[in-house]
Amino acid sequence: MKKQVVLIFLVIVMIASFAGTAFAEPPEHLRWEQPLYDVVDCGNFDLILDTNTRISVTYFSDENNNPAAVEYQYKWNGTMTNTGTGSVFVDSAVINGRRLWTGNRDNHGIYYHYNVPGAGVVTLAVGRIVWDENGEVSFISGQGFYDMFVDPGEYVMLCESLEGQ
DSSP states (O other): OHHHHHHHHHHHHHHHHHHHHHSOOOOEEEEEEEEEEEEEEOSSSEEEEEEEEEEEEEEEEOTTSOEEEEEEEEEEEEEEEETTTOOEEEEEEEEEEEEETTSOEEEEEEEEEEEETTTEEEEEEEEEEEEOTTSOEEEEEEESHIIIIISSOTTHHHHHHHTTO
């Protein structure tokens, strides 16, 4: 019995001594809120974006405690005002993403969707987009992302859909 207790004790000591190098640190979670105010020039009118963004970020390490990946989520709620018509639209979206320290970045979620009374959803960008380690778009699925991330002028689609609304 005494040998078994000593053996168990030695195994526990060995496991404890290697635990620091054999296992990654637990993920680190950060959360904060950040206001966003932006004016988009749409030519004949401006769009005033006034939102509050809740940001959640989780950092992951590898078994050697080197940075391995980060996952993030952006949730924003606010308003978008068309200065030409005075119309105010609810601005809300959720974007999830993951970036590997090797370079790839992957975003998925809803970027733009506005319900206009009498017209329904006037613009929508939703789906998944992946950038490679050089920052080039390597994959797109869904709708509306090509106009936002590949063709210059991220807000062209948005301005066109809300003109006169």
